Amino acid sequence: MLFRQLDYLVALAREQHFARAAQACHVSQPALSEAIRKLEDELDVSLVRRGRSYEGLTPEGERIVVWAQRILADRDSLRSEVDALRTGLNGRLRIGAVPTASGAVAQLTGPFCTQHPLVTVEVIADLRSEDILRQLQNFEIDAGVTYLDRVPADFHQVPMYEERYVLLTDDAYADSLDRRTEATWAEASRLPLCLLSEAMQGRQVLQEVFAEAGLRPTPRVETDSVAALFAHVRTGRWATIVPYAWLNVFGVPNGMRAVPMAGPSRAVPVGLVTLAREPGSVMARALMELARSTEVTTALKHLSGSRPPGSQ
Template sequence: MLLRQLEYLVALSRERHFARAARSCYVSQPALSEALRKLEEELDVPLVRRGRAYEGLTPEGERIVVWAQRILADRDALKSEVGALRTGLSGRLRIGSVPTASGAVAQLTAPFCAAHPLVTVEVIADLRSDDVLRQVRNFEIDAGVTYLRNGLPDVFRSVRLYEERYVLLTDAADGPERRSTATWAEASRLPLCLLTEAMQGRQVLDEVFAEAGLEPSPRVETDSVAALFAHVRTGRWASIVPHTWLHVFGVPHGMRAVPLAEPTRTVPMGLVVAAREPGSVLARALTDIARTTDVSAVLDRQPGD
């Protein structure tokens, strides 16, 4: 059994298409198909459902993909560990984030890159919370930043970074009269643009509205926090955004941002990595940065403060 064969199987599971899997592995489709056939012969089980087109993996194939991901992750961790012993950390750190937390990721990547100049960082900032955990578990990313409010299975370790809280974002001429807070009831009566219902950030808002006996009807939904700001910019909509995004954008000219109260709600956000040992040396290094960086204090300050 060759590691390259396992890479082909993982790529096929991810791409769900022979040609795309072959391109992602920089080989021809016949070469990938032949390598998988040889892997099936060696393991003496069918791995791929074959028809006129790709029809998925067999139950045996799905199980072996899990092992393949573990083996390849251990291979990568070994190479990173050896490289770190010789020349310091190098390679590529992959971080996944839910959209509402993507502004916080920069508070980790900046000190990480300063401490480890040979490492490059890739940030995927449009993942749902379930996708973050799945990709960490499947070794598709090294770490994730997501919600911690429901606890985590034992296969993960986490570092709490900050408490997400919410502000009502409106056109400066609209919204409640000027005061230090606004209520969720007042927000529910405004023409709202919110995150889509599939996003956990939206689910938190829906829970707060439901607890207050409110049923807002957003006219526009999106999976992008930046798009929420863009819609409020038009003057036709209001939105509810995490306070951390005020650190990114400030309060744009012509808008108002008012903390929401009655009730006041916060949700813990944190860094999540796999609990396996020895695990990824890059993930361990990022965890050390997270433990020594006061992300919450930074995000509470707006640019210019």
């Protein structure tokens, strides 16, 4: 059995197409197909359902792909460990982030790149919480930044900050709040809202808070992007509720106002997660060590130019 055969099988499971898998592996389609056939012969089991076109993996193939992903991840971790011992960390660090936390990821990537100048970082933003956990388990990313309240015990966790919320409006809607320093959830529910889509955990948190206040908002616009929320409010037709952490990314644009949300309050822990397996990825270990020593809350507070809502 060769690593190359496992690479091809994982690529086929990911791409769901022989030609695309071959292109991703930089080989011809016949070479990829033949390598997978030899793997089937060696394991004495059918891995791929073949018809006139690719029809998916067999149940046995689905199980073997899990093992292949694990073996390839260990191979890559071994190479990274050896490289780190010889010349320091180098390679590619892959981080997934939920939309509301992607702005805070920069508080880790900057210092990480300074400490490890041979490493490049890829940030995959706008992922759902469940997507981050699934991609970690499939070794598609090295670490994730997500909500910690629903992360299973078989993941390492490092808390980074607590997500709190502000009502973001244009000046016309802000005038209806009489320039007060806080807005109620009832007031927010009466505004023309654009919010994250219901599939996103950040939206689910807001729904829980609204429900606690006896409210059920009906947003006219939904999106999976926090940047899109800012863009809609900028038109002057909409209001939204965003995490205060995003103020360090966009600030409060001209003609807009950010008002902290009053009770019922909800401070949701956000942090870094990695697979709890040993020895694990040397990249993930280095990022976890950095996260433990980084005061993300303080950095976000400084960059946004004010205290986080609800802080003392």
